[in-house]
Amino acid sequence: QKEVEQDPGPLSVPEGAIVSLNCTYSNSAFQYFMWYRQYSRKGPELLMYTYSSGNKEDGRFTAQVDKSSKYISLFIRDSQPSDSATYLCAMIPPGVTGGGNKLTFGTGTQLKVEL
Amino acid sequence: EAQVTQNPRYLITVTGKKLTVTCSQNMNHEYMSWYRQDPGLGLRQIYYSMNVEVTDKGDVPEGYKVSRKEKRNFPLILESPSPNQTSLYFCATGQGSTEAFFGQGTRLTVV
Numbered sequence: 162q163k164e165v166e167q168d169p170g171p172l173s174v175p176e177g178a179i180v181s182l183n184c185t186y187s188n189s190a191f192q193y194f195m196w197y198r199q200y201s202r203k204g205p206e207l208l209m210y211t212y213s214s215g216n217k218e219d220g221r222f223t224a225q226v227d228k229s230s231k232y233i234s235l236f237i238r239d240s241q242p243s244d245s246a247t248y249l250c251a252m253i254p255p256g257v258t259g260g261g262n263k264l265t266f267g268t269g270t271q272l273k274v275e276l
Numbered sequence: 277e278a279q280v281t282q283n284p285r286y287l288i289t290v291t292g293k294k295l296t297v298t299c300s301q302n303m304n305h306e307y308m309s310w311y312r313q314d315p316g317l318g319l320r321q322i323y324y325s326m327n328v329e330v331t332d333k334g335d336v337p338e339g340y341k342v343s344r345k346e347k348r349n350f351p352l353i354l355e356s357p358s359p360n361q362t363s364l365y366f367c368a369t370g371q372g373s374t375e376a377f378f379g380q381g382t383r384l385t386v387v
Contacts, residue, residue, distance in 0.1 A: 165318075167318075169316070202380075202381070203380060203381070204280075204366050204378030204379050204381055205319070205366070205376075206378065207376065210375070249318065249319065251319075263321065263324065263334070264319075264321065264376060266311075267318055268316060268317065268318035
């Protein structure tokens, strides 16, 4: 069983839809949770991160962590064609500092927002 | 402009021919890492470095070497490449935060 599971998609939605992207994980010791966006032929870029449980909002994006269920989500409101990309969840286990060091990634969900 | 630069972007090589993929960053970050990305397996860490002359294995280090002689550079060395090392490789940097800055990637094919 992988430490982090993510539905690969593809997920296709109409412009303006609310998108929900999810990951489950098995290691209850994970503390930092991140979402990266990766456009085709590009490197991943950080969208959001949260520490421990709770919600975090940034513009049209909301990250949610439910540690009791070992489940994290990324919601995209008013989705745009420019949101079409692969979304990767990532986690840092405790005792490890971040900064590109020791990230455990999900396999990514491919999202397509259609006009 | 903050940059993580990898070279080459594309490489086709033959089994057993040593190669080096370079990574350079201009952000003065302490942490640098190498990842490979494969369909269905996602991004997996190969090696990481916490500072000059400090490196450690990630999750899939077999068949790879790294060195960190200068803060800005972190080359990935494949001494004897094999076809199972055909992949998309990313270098990443960071500075004690949760953010990793990724390069543009190097697509390697070993035939």
